[in-house]
Amino acid sequence: MSATTQPGAVSPPPVRGRTRRLRHGVPVEPIGLRLLKGLALLVLCAVVVLPFVGVLATSLAGREQIAQSGGLVLWPSQPTLEAYRSIFAGGVVTQALQVSLVVTIGGTLLSLAATCLVAYALAQRELFGKKVILMIFLISMLFSPGMIPTYLTVRQVGLLDSLWALILPTMVSAFNVVVMRAFFMNLPSELTESAQIDGASEFRVFTRIVLPLSKAVLAVIGLFYAVGYWNAFFNALLYINDATKWPMQLVLRTYVVNDVQMGSAELGSEVVPPQPAIQMAILVISIVPILIIYPFLQKHFAKGVLTGAVKG
């Protein structure tokens, strides 16, 4: 990747009185600079990783240790799953988890279906009204309608306090449509044409030939949609007043960020572990899905982001 490690770059001859050896055109770094770089990287990674460690440790820590430290601990001396047992006992958190999973999985499937259908249609060589439809999507990226009119529209459509309000308004991202269309346009047209000559319908060609060839791009875009649905906080705040329909992000805000205490009524369990442990367990539970799909995301995203960015 980097210019300094280009294979095939021949080390040039020693330069003008410089005795330092060159490696691919770049002078070998003095040891001090290398140490400094290593230290900087270590600090940066620690700054990212340490909060996660503290949160996980506290969620597992016992009563005494939390009382002793007055809050966060870095290593649980006697790990216990009490906090997790209490939030999975059927109370507020369990419910929110179900809501979030339904919205994320259902939303992602709907988003993917709508996005790839429209992208495939717009990738056709000839399509009645193609320019107009394309412009509708492109222009929507430039002008965002604003919070108040969007809220009033969702209310007008009757979606307040419905889980559909967490899916429909963000279901289609014009950017993803454009990225996916670019991908479909690069598929060899011989494949689809031969199937069409054999008498397959448009839908059949799409599901039997095009989609199997597009697994990678479907994965990337699906994962981005999924992260979006899982993380969506503000639209839930706007549209969902009924606390039984709260997704995880609202629970996280109320009980962790705003520090509202959870009793046995909210937890749905007799045992009430110390608040820091409950809070950190909630945080862990909401982060874990992201951590699970992160490796998959990472495998694709550099490619996905760049193909989208470069080809438009």
Place this chain on the structure above:
Amino acid sequence: MAEVQTRPAPSESQSDAPRDSSPPPRRRRRPWYQRLWRDRMYLLFTLPALLIIVVFHYLPLIGNVIAFKDYQPYIGVWESPWNGLENFSIIWDGDPAFLAALRNTLILTALQSVFVFPAPILLALLLNSLLSENIKRLVQSVLYLPHFLSWVMVVALFQQILGGSGLLNNFLRSNGYDAVRILGNPDTFYALLTSQVIWKDTGWATILFLAALSQINAHLYEAAAVDGAGRWRQLWHVTLPGLKGIIILLFILRLGDSLSVGFEQILLQQAAVGRNVSEVLDTYVYNNGVLGGNWGVSAAVGLVKGVVGVLLVLGANKLAHRFGEEGVYR
């Protein structure tokens, strides 16, 4: 770096042009109803997405007319009486709450342009200078992660580390120092916001810079080295010019967004520090409109903000062309 685009507009027209402008020769275009019938399946494919975009994007876009109305919830948008530019008077007359929100927004934008914008460039240079691909990849995967967390999670994490009973203060207290009040403190609020943005997005933002760096021709470095340029001169004369295009492009996009600063992030932490320092335009629209019921006025502020944002992008893009750069679109 002209080819790295984050908006698709330019290549759209390029990729379409040759196909659309060169219809098969010697065949007259069929009448529209025949083409409509021929494409009926594909048009059906476009329907779900089109419906969503029209209902949840274009309908609200038209719904902005309530900025010019005295909106009354029980009558509805269309029946509410017009009141001209009355809702905008809050902007022209300089309502103190609005002015405070505007001021805070501009301060935060300035802070973020100075501290947040260059951070990924520096980090990308550091990552790019690593000789070991494995270490580089490992560091990248750690540093990209926070981008995928929601703001609620990030704010919660920061509270656990910097809050009153957080890791930092526990450490200070157990070593005999006084606890420091970082959260809920108006004096440190902007620093807190800025550091949260840096923590969350710096790693992710390096992607485009790293892509640009990888496209700099290695021979340029060799040539510079042969000419006696040391490490720093190579950075100045080879690396930075190679990054110029992408830096300008991203700065344009940043400029277009300069009236939106961390809406969710601020909303989550507003209660602790008070609206005086924390109110920005987006939270003003939310607090005044959705919570306060001043629909018309809030919609007016939102509309002005949106229009100014589009003008800023267009203006910055023109400016980029004047400097001979590609910009977001042509």
